[in-house]
């Protein structure tokens with residue numbers, strides 16, 4: 001079964017690595033937390049998350065366009 005995650009948006013001090021400041025010096029981070037183990041698996045600031053979300057959407061849209069264009 002695939003891993004399930006929940007998310008928290010927490011102050012930088014609650015990060016698993018508070019010294020790892022992003023380049024925008026955001027004071028909060030989004031944590032991806034495993035539902036199974038409650039471990040923090042990944043952390044990202046909101047600005048980076050926005051950039052990645054756009055890249056995901058572009059990839060998905062690009063894929064649907066290429067599928068539509070293939071005539072299937």
Ligand SMILES: [Zn+2]
Pocket residue numbers: 022023024025026045046047048
């Ligand atoms: Zn940031």
